[in-house]
Amino acid sequence: QTADDVQAIENLENLIEDNYGFMLFQAIEKAKIDLSFYENSRTTFRERNLTIKEGVGRVEFEEMIADDVGKISKCINTVLSDAGLTEKDIDTVFITGGSSHIPRIRKIFAEKFGEEKMRQKDAFTSVAYGLGLSSAMQFE
Numbered sequence: 001q002t003a004d005d006v007q008a009i010e011n012l013e014n015l016i017e018d019n020y021g022f023m024l025f026q027a028i029e030k031a032k033i034d035l036s037f038y039e040n041s042r043t044t045f046r047e048r049n050l051t052i053k054e055g056v057g058r059v060e061f062e063e064m065i066a067d068d069v070g071k072i073s074k075c076i077n078t079v080l081s082d083a084g085l086t087e088k089d090i091d092t093v094f095i096t097g098g099s100s101h102i103p104r105i106r107k108i109f110a111e112k113f114g115e116e117k118m119r120q121k122d123a124f125t126s127v128a129y130g131l132g133l134s135s136a137m138q139f140e
Contacts, residue, residue, distance in 0.1 A: 011050040020047045027052075035061050036101040062104045073108050087113050094119050096126040 015021060027045040034041035035058045045052040062069070080086065093113045099105050100120060109118055 007049070011048075014048045014050060018048065020050075023047065024052075031056055032061070033098070033101070036103065058103070065102075065104065069104055069108065072105065073112075076108070076112060090117065092119055093117050094121075096120065096130070 015024065024045050027043050031041040031043045035056070038058075040055060040057045042055045043052060080090075090113055093109050095106065095109055095118060106118070
């Protein structure tokens with residue numbers, strides 16, 4: 001779209017002025033969550049004159065997050081190296097958070113450590129619990 005597209009500019013203004021950004025984010029987040037369980041998803045967003053209907057497949061999504069997946073993999077290697085450990089030294093891998101449901105993210109850990117070592121419990125509240133522990137340690 002170009003700046004000459006009056007409707008596109010108006011839609012953007014409405015999105016900002018009516019504070020629909022978070023609602024749009026939620027629609028996109030739902031598609032991301034769907035892709036953890038299904039091969040395809042569709043984002044649907046309708047407010048005022050703005051209508052977005054956009055499909056996305058898991059393969060396309062994985063291409064979008066490829067740089068982040070590479071960074072995660074590199075981070076794992078760095079942590080192991082800095083700790084002087086190898087994959088075989090690790091008994092259990094606890095994965096947590098919403099992104100731990102993304103098949104490509106899970107695959108990184110499964111390939112590196114083995115599926116049998118992976119554990120996931122209470123993926124969403126464990127992040128909040130960890131943040132709470134971290135915060136409490138700062139005040140000791």
